[in-house]
Amino acid sequence: MPQFLKLQPPFEARLKLLENLPQFTSEREEIDTLSALKRVLACDFYAPHPLPEFPRSTVDGYAVKSADTHGASESLPSILTFSGEAPMGQTVVQSVRPGQAILIHTGGMLPPGADAVVMLEQTQLNNGADLEIFRSVSLNENVILIGEDVHTNDLVIPAGRIIRPVEIGGLMSFGATRVEVNKRPIVGILSSGDEIVEPATQPQPGQVRDINTTTMSALVIESGGDPRPYPIIPDNEETLSQAVMKAYNECDMVLITAGSSASTRDLTADVIKKLGVPGVLAHGVNVRPGKPTILAVCDGKPVIGLPGNPVSALVIADLFVRPVIRKLLNVSDAVFHPGITARLTANVSSAAGREDWVPVILSSGSDGYSAEPIFFKSNLIFNLVRANALLHIEADVTGVLAGAMVQVELL
C-alpha cells in the first residue's frame, strides 16, 4: 500500500528543502564576457575607474562658460565668438575662454574652461563667427561629469546577479572581456521503470519511450544547470540503489523520475534515505499534479524524486528543481512571477486543502485575455504541449467558475 508520510503544502516543503541546503560553495570559472549571458556573476564587480573618465557633452551644441549665457533669450540673445570644433575621440586641448564657444558633438570631451553646453537648436551662427545663444544654460547643463555614472570602487554589479545584455555592456565599459561566473551545477537525471525504453528505441507492446530524461534535461538547462542523463533503470532496488549512488557521487544534485507505481515510488524513497542526512524532508506534497514527490537533502546534496508522469514531473520541477538550482548557483536576484489576468472559459474544480496547477490556453481577444482550461486524464503530454500558461488554484479554494477573472502564469 502506498504510504505518504504526510502530504506537505508545496510552499512549506520548498522552504524546508531550501533551508536544508548547505551554504553556497560553488566553484567558479572564467569565461568570455559575451558567453556569460544568463550565467551568474561569481564575485562583486567594483569599478576600476570612474565612468565617464572625462566630462562629456550629452547633446550636439556649443561648449561655453555658463556665466556667458546668463540672461540670454530669443529676444535678447548672448553673442559669443565661435572658436572652432572639439574633435571626437581626442583630448581637447583648446580652452574655452570668456566670450568663446566651441562646437561639440554628443559624447565629445568638454574643452577645458567650458562648464556647460548650449544645444545646437538654441543657437544661430552668423557669418561663421558670431554665435547667438537664445537660452541661458546653468552650470554643468548638458554635461556628464567624471564619475557621474560610477565612481572608482563603486560596487557596480553584485555577485549572484544573472548576467543580462546590460551587464555585459557594463563589464565591457571597463574592458572586462573575461568574467568569473559560478559553475553550472551538474544535475544527474535518472528515470526508472520496467516499461520505459530509450527514445531512440522502438517500443514493444507494453513499453513506452522515456521522455522524462529529456524534458528534465531541458528544464535543467533552462534553469542554469548542466544536465547529466543516466541510462534507464529497471524497477529493482539493487539496480536503482547502485545507479542513484553513482549519480549522487558524480553530480551536485540528483533527479529521479520514479516508475509510476506506488511501490516503485516507495522504493525510490528507500534508496534516497540511505544516501545521507537529513535525508527525506517530504514524501508526498499536497499539489495536483505531483503528489508523489520526494524532496531530500543528503549530506548537503539535493535529491528530488519526481513523479513518473511527464506532466507532473514538469510542474513539480518548476516548483522545486528551479529554485534549488538557483540556490546552488548562488543567484541573488528576486524572482517575480508576473501573472496575466484572464477570463476563465470553463468551471475548474479543486479539492479543498490541495493546491492545483491547471494548464490553460491563454489567448487575447478584443475584450482582453481568456484562459481555456485543458482537462485531461493522467496528464497526457500533448495536452500540456497545447498549453501556454498555468492557472494556480490556492489550497483554500475549492474551484473557480467560468467567467471569473483569474491570474495565470506563463509557461
Place this chain on the structure above:
Amino acid sequence: MPQFLKLQPPFEARLKLLENLPQFTSEREEIDTLSALKRVLACDFYAPHPLPEFPRSTVDGYAVKSADTHGASESLPSILTFSGEAPMGQTVVQSVRPGQAILIHTGGMLPPGADAVVMLEQTQLNNGADLEIFRSVSLNENVILIGEDVHTNDLVIPAGRIIRPVEIGGLMSFGATRVEVNKRPIVGILSSGDEIVEPATQPQPGQVRDINTTTMSALVIESGGDPRPYPIIPDNEETLSQAVMKAYNECDMVLITAGSSASTRDLTADVIKKLGVPGVLAHGVNVRPGKPTILAVCDGKPVIGLPGNPVSALVIADLFVRPVIRKLLNVSDAVFHPGITARLTANVSSAAGREDWVPVILSSGSDGYSAEPIFFKSNLIFNLVRANALLHIEADVTGVLAGAMVQVELL
C-alpha cells in the same frame, strides 16, 4: 542641423517595419532534439502513430470487467478472484474473464478482457485469493485508451512553435531524436563613432569603449538570432558605406549603432537609403529613450539604425529588433507582455504625445510590489544595470504621480 523626417509613434513604426518584411523564407537545419530547446520548429509535426499505443492503467489497482463491480459498496463488496499480476513493459497475454481481477500498476498495459481498473485503495485481498471491491467502476474508468492523447496524423506541434521542454518531451514520445528547426538569422552588428574603441583597448582621453556591439550581440542571441559583430567604423561616409554594404551582403539583417551626433545619424540614414527599396520607413520614433531610430527594409532585408547611447539602443532593440528576429524565424507563438502591478515611489513626468520607457527598480514588500524610478542624465549604462523592470508611459499620458499603481514589465 538634424532633421527627423517625421517622428512616428513606436507601434505604427513597428507595424510598418514588419509589414515590409518579405514572406518567410528561412532555411532549415536538422539538429538533436535536446539542442532544439528555444529554437523554432520548421515544419508541422504530425503524430506518426497514436499515443498511447496500448490501453494503460492510470492507477495502481486491479484490472476488471466493470460489469463485475456494479453495485459494489463498503457494506456489500463485490468479490472477484485474484488472477495474477500484469507485468510492466510487456504484452499482457492473460485475459481477464468474468469474475476475475488482475493486479496492474500505473502505466501498465490493460489485460485483454478488462475494461476498467479499480484503485488499490478500494480493494482488499483476502488469503491471496479473494478480492473484495468496495466501489463500482464504470467502463474505461482509470484507463487511457489507445489514441486518447493523440491519434495518428494529428497535428501535434505546429511549425513556428518555440520549442520548450514539453515539446522536447512530445517529440521524444515518438522517438523523434532529431528535429528540423529554422536557421537562426545572421544579424550583422556595426558600431560607428570616432570616439569609440574596442572593449579590450585602453581608451585614450576623449575615447570610450564600445559596448553596443556586445550588448546588441547578447540581445540578438536572446532573441534567437546569430550575431555577427563587425569592427568599429569611424564617422566617415565612405568607410561607413562600405562596411554597411559588406554586412548587408553577408547577413540576414543589419543593426547599426550610429555615432551619437546628429550628423552621424543622418549619415547612417543616407547610407541605408542606398541599400535597396523601400529603404527608410521611419527616421525618428516618438519614444524616449530612442528618438533617433532609423527603421528600414532594403530589398527584403531589415536594416535598423539604433541610437549610439547604449541604454537607448537596448530599449529600442527590445521594441524593434526582437520582433523582427521573431518574424525572420517564423515564430508563430503569441507574445504576452505580463505586467506586474506596483506602487510608484516617485513622480515621473512625460511629454504629451511621446511614449516613455522609464527604468525602475521593482521590489516586493509586505504591501505588494513597489517600483522606484531611476532618473538619469543621458542614460548611463550602470543606471540601467540597477533596473529590473521598465515602466511604460503611453503617449497620451503626461506623467504619473508617486503612489499611483502602475504596470511595469520585467527587463
